[in-house]
Amino acid sequence: MIIRSIRYASSSSITKKIEKPVDDYTYCINSVRKADYENFLCTGLLRPSLIQRPAMAIRALNVELALIRDQVSNTQIGQMRLQFWRETIDSIYSSLNENTNKKINHPVAREINLSIKYNQLSKLWFHRLIKSREITLNDMPFSDIEQLENYLEQSITPTYYLLLELAKQRTLSTDHIASHLGRSQGLINIVRGIPYNAHKRRCLIPLSYLNEHKVSQQDIINGQFSNEQFRQVIYQLCNRSCFHLQKTIELFEQDKIFQKQSLFSSSTNSTRSLFLPIIVIYDYLKRIKNIDFDLTNKHINERNPWLIWNLYKYKMFGSTTAAATQKDVEVAQPPDDAISCMKFSPASVPQTYLIASSWANDIRCWEIQANGQSVAKAMQKHDAPILSCCWSEDGSKVFTAGCDKTAKMWDLQANTFVQIAAHDQPIRTIHYIQRPTYSCVMTGGWDRTVKFWDMRQAQPLKQLALNERVYAADVLGPMAVITTADRALQVYSLDQGPTEYKKMESLLKYQHRCISIFTDKSRNPNGFAVGSIEGRVAIMYVDTANPSADNFTFKCHRSTPAAPANTQDIFSVNDIAFHPVHGTLATVGSDGRYSFWDKDERTKLKTSDVINDQPVACCSFDARGQLFAYASSYDW
Numbered sequence: 001m002i003i004r005s006i007r008y009a010s011s012s013s014i015t016k017k018i019e020k021p022v023d024d025y026t027y028c029i030n031s032v033r034k035a036d037y038e039n040f041l042c043t044g045l046l047r048p049s050l051i052q053r054p055a056m057a058i059r060a061l062n063v064e065l066a067l068i069r070d071q072v073s074n075t076q077i078g079q080m081r082l083q084f085w086r087e088t089i090d091s092i093y094s095s096l097n098e099n100t101n102k103k104i105n106h107p108v109a110r111e112i113n114l115s116i117k118y119n120q121l122s123k124l125w126f127h128r129l130i131k132s133r134e135i136t137l138n139d140m141p142f143s144d145i146e147q148l149e150n151y152l153e154q155s156i157t158p159t160y161y162l163l164l165e166l167a168k169q170r171t172l173s174t175d176h177i178a179s180h181l182g183r184s185q186g187l188i189n190i191v192r193g194i195p196y197n198a199h200k201r202r203c204l205i206p207l208s209y210l211n212e213h214k215v216s217q218q219d220i221i222n223g224q225f226s227n228e229q230f231r232q233v234i235y236q237l238c239n240r241s242c243f244h245l246q247k248t249i250e251l252f253e254q255d256k257i258f259q260k261q262s263l264f265s266s267s268t269n270s271t272r273s274l275f276l277p278i279i280v281i282y283d284y285l286k287r288i289k290n291i292d293f294d295l296t297n298k299h300i301n302e303r304n305p306w307l308i309w310n311l312y313k314y315k316m317f318g319s320t321t322a323a324a325t326q327k328d329v330e331v332a333q334p335p336d337d338a339i340s341c342m343k344f345s346p347a348s349v350p351q352t353y354l355i356a357s358s359w360a361n362d363i364r365c366w367e368i369q370a371n372g373q374s375v376a377k378a379m380q381k382h383d384a385p386i387l388s389c390c391w392s393e394d395g396s397k398v399f400t401a402g403c404d405k406t407a408k409m410w411d412l413q414a415n416t417f418v419q420i421a422a423h424d425q426p427i428r429t430i431h432y433i434q435r436p437t438y439s440c441v442m443t444g445g446w447d448r449t450v451k452f453w454d455m456r457q458a459q460p461l462k463q464l465a466l467n468e469r470v471y472a473a474d475v476l477g478p479m480a481v482i483t484t485a486d487r488a489l490q491v492y493s494l495d496q497g498p499t500e501y502k503k504m505e506s507l508l509k510y511q512h513r514c515i516s517i518f519t520d521k522s523r524n525p526n527g528f529a530v531g532s533i534e535g536r537v538a539i540m541y542v543d544t545a546n547p548s549a550d551n552f553t554f555k556c557h558r559s560t561p562a563a564p565a566n567t568q569d570i571f572s573v574n575d576i577a578f579h580p581v582h583g584t585l586a587t588v589g590s591d592g593r594y595s596f597w598d599k600d601e602r603t604k605l606k607t608s609d610v611i612n613d614q615p616v617a618c619c620s621f622d623a624r625g626q627l628f629a630y631a632s633s634y635d636w
Contacts, residue, residue, distance in 0.1 A: 024107040025053055028060035031108070035063045037303070042276040051166045054115035058162050060108045061085075061126075065133045070200070078137040082130050085109075089126045092116050121165050125158035132158075136204070141217065144208040145240060152186030153179060163274050177251045177275065184244035184281050191237050192284070194295060198223055209233050225295040234293040238285055245281050252278075328611075331374040336360040339617050339631035341388045344368075347623035349395035353377070354620075354629055357386035363400050363410065368627065380410050380417040387426065393434040399441055401427035407443050409455055421453045421460070429482075431475035435494055442498070444470030444482055452498050462498055466490070472530075476517040479525040479542070483512040489530070491542055502542060507553050510534040516576040518583060518599070529585060529599070531573030537587060539599050552602065557589030574635055575618040581625035588616035590635050594628075 022030065033040040036059060043055045065085065072078040088106070092113045095102045104110045115121060132154035142148040160178035164170040190204050197204060203217045210217065213229045213236075224230060252275065291297040335358035345353040352368040362381045366374040384403035391398055398410040399420070407421035407430050421427070423445035431442045433452070440461055441453045446469040451460040468484035479501075480492040487508065493501040506512065508530065515530045527541035535557045544550045559569040571591040578585045584605065588594045594616055596605040615635040621628055 024110045025056070027107040028056045028111050031063050032056060032059045035067065038280045039277065042273075042280065045273055045276055046163075047273045051163075053111070054119055054121075054166055055163055057108065057111035057115045058159060058166075061112055062129060062159055064108055065129060068133060069136055072137075075137045079134070082133055085130050086127065088112075089123065089130070093123050115166075119166055121162055125161050125165075128154055128158045139202045141203055142206045145206045148190070148204070148206050149183050149186075149240075152183050156186045156189075157182030160274070167274055169274065173251065177248055180244040180248040180251065181275060181277065181281075184241045184248060185277050187237055187241035187244070188281055188284050191234060191241075191288070191295075194220065194234075195223070195225070205233060205237070209236055212236075231293045234288070234295065238288060238293065241281065242285055245278065245285070248275070248278060329372045329374070331366050331376075333364070333376040335362060335364060335633075337385075338633040338635065340386060342618050342620045342629055342631055343390055344620050344622040344627065344629065345395045346391050346393055348393065352622055352624075352627065353395070355389055355391070355398055356631065357389040357400055357402070358633075359385040361385055361402070363389055363398065365398070365412070368622075372627075378412070378415065380408075382406070382408065384426075387428050388430045390430055390432050392432050393439075399430050399432055401430035401443055405445075407441065407453070409441075420455045421451065423447045423449065423451070425469075428470045429473040431473060431480070433475055433480070433494055433498075435478065438497070440498075442473070442475060442480060444473045446470065448484075450482060464498075464500070471512055472515040474515050474517045474528065476519070476525045479517055481515055481517060481528050483515050483530060485511070487512055489540070504540060504542070506530065507538040507540065507551060508532040508534065508536055510536075513572050514575045516578055516585070518578045518585070521583075529576045529578075531576050531587060533572040535570040535573060535589065537573055537576065537597075554597070554602065556587055556595055556597075556604075557591045557593065559591070571615075572635065574616060577619050577621050577628075579621055579625050580623055586619055586621070586628065588619045588630055590615040592616055592632070594619060594630050 029040070032043065039059050040056075043052060043059055046052050046055055065082070068078050068081045072081060088104070088109045089112070091102055092104075092109070093116065095113075096117060104113055112126075132151060135151050135154075142151065157179050160182055161170065161175065164174050164178060194203075194205070198221050201221050203210075203220050205220065210220075210233065213232045215229050215233055219230070288300055291300055294300075331354070335356065337358050337360035340357050340359060342354060342356040345351070345355075354366045354368055354374070355363060357363045361384060362379050363386055364379045365377045367377050368374050380400075382400065382402045382404050383406075386400050386402040388401045389398060396412060398412065399407060400410065401407040401421075403426040405423050405426055406419050407427055408417055409420045410417050420441065421443050423443065425445050425447035427443050427445045429442075429444040433440050433442055441455060442450065443453065444450045448466045448469055450464045450466060450470065450473075452462045453460050466482075466484055467488060468486040471483055471485055473480065473482040475494070478493060478495045480494055480498070482490045482492070483506075484490075487506045487510075489504040489506055490500065491502045491504065493499050510532045513531050513533055515528055517525045517528045520526045526543065527539065529537055529539050531537045536553050536555050538551070538553045540551045541547065557571040557573055561568045569591070571589045573587050573589050575588050576585060583600070584596060584598050586594055586596050592610040592613060592615055593608045594611075595607040597603070598605055611630075612632045614632055617631045617633050617635045619628065619630040
């Protein structure tokens with residue numbers, strides 16, 4: 001059984017299109033996503049989340065300023081646009097000092113007004129961003145690299161100074177980090193913008209570089225990007241960007257404020273998120289090097305599907321190197337037989353614990369330390385294999401159910417293990433239910449019944465008959481969902497006591513193996529994912545106006561089709577777990593792999609290598625979304 005620390009793509013950072021009119025914040029989001037997609041991703045991953053909105057406003061202002069050159073026909077009109085923003089910033093600060101409210105007509109300006117009002121942001125950096133754009137209005141080239149970098153210091157670095165002020169992290173050291181990062185990113189922007197600027201008959205490459213390699217501005221305007229001399233110019237620009245990137249990382253590692261105190265420190269993750277563009281730059285430099293600095297290669301302009309994943313790894317582990325070398329950690333004293341179920345302790349418990357049930361008839365508990373290591377704490381046994389386990393909401397008790405047809409309660413403080421429920425056949429699932437007016441335990445058995453138990457009574461509070469055996473179930477808040485051997489899906493409402501809410505028809509054609517509830521952005525359960533033995537998962541919303549469009553299935557845990565027969569091996573989906581923060585999901589299968597998915601974007605984020613040459617039986621995320629555990633064992 002293995003524990004893995006992980007963070008990955010946030011579905012909440014993907015903003016869906018909505019009909020006009022849009023609010024000011026949505027306008028900023030759409031603007032940045034359209035014109036500056038990578039910084040849009042980085043801004044959506046900023047922590048704490050409170051700074052995301054003002055940060056998006058700052059990014060949107062930068063987009064507005066950058067687009068002025070292409071929106072005007074002459075320099076004078078461009079100067080007027082810049083003057084508008086200069087006067088707007090002055091007006092916002094004067095209103096703040098005079099404690100008055102002046103009407104603001106531009107949505108980005110209104111968001112900037114809110115950002116300045118509730119954060120101590122320096123007026124200097126806004127004016128520097130505006131003034132820097134005057135330099136490029138006349139399309140004059142830069143004479144040398146120093147002049148270009150001075151422009152980048154004025155046009156990009158102030159954005160990072162403002163972000164540092166938002167996070168209250170500005171120091172002399174962080175200013176140096178921001179300065180080098182701004183220059184590195186700016187040089188990459190110059191390289192990426194060469195084809196577009198050439199189409200507009202502009203060239204921002206330093207003349208000293210062009211003269212050194214005997215490349216003329218007219219050659220660039222004519223689109224002669226593939227010759228060796230021009231590739232040397234691109235190499236020189238990228239090499240300079242790489243120099244500043246290395247300085248950024250060196251200063252970052254030297255600054256004690258940014259040094260990683262522990263692997264799972266939320267404060268270091270928050271601070272580190274300010275410099276996520278490091279990964280964007282690193283990714284581009286790596287890709288352009290692989291194509292020999294040839295801007296005519298079509299792959300250089302393609303979006304990297306792994307970029308979101310790399311950003312999350314960096315935010316979690318601190319560097320691409322650290323993320324790459326992060327190893328799985330096996331728990332101490334694992335079970336002696338196949339693992340059937342595993343669950344992390346609830347958020348109400350300050351320390352992190354992991355429980356796992358097994359076919360060795362036991363339930364074990366480990367304390368997970370900050371460095372990822374585990375300490376075996378205790379163990380209890382049934383008379384037969386245990387098939388399911390769960391926690392009470394306060395984390396003081398653990399509930400188990402197994403093939404001995406009983407369910408038991410383990411009081412962790414008293415270390416007592418007593419029977420609380422019974423079925424006529426093995427009990428496949430057990431879940432704790434906590435609602436405002438009552439609490440109980442729900443058990444589902446192979447005797448075709450679902451029972452709800454008050455732990456103080458010998459008889460169930462309620463018993464529901466089913467047409468077939470219970471194969472999987474899940475409970476989250478006011479919703480419970482059960483799937484049976486005939487692929488039936490039954491949703492229950494729990495608020496006013498357990499009541500049948502809806503029966504749903506499965507989208508899958510073969511036996512169900514697992515089921516897991518997901519939530520909307522307000523953390524209210526609104527659907528579930530169900531996996532089958534056919535290597536397929538169905539995403540199903542309980543209440544949707546358009547089920548044919550919203551509900552869908554996707555293939556997973558299958559081998560690559562082999563020629564010439566084009567056949568592939570298909571493996572069972574053994575478990576599904578949703579990330580408690582981002583809403584993305586993990587699946588594990590009998591192919592010995594785990595995979596991460598974004599259901600909202602309907603994309604795969606990552607798939608692991610085969611683990612231990614045996615199936616992955618089950619998985620779980622911890623309540624804070626910082627740990628991912630999976631069990632590598634035989635799947636019964």
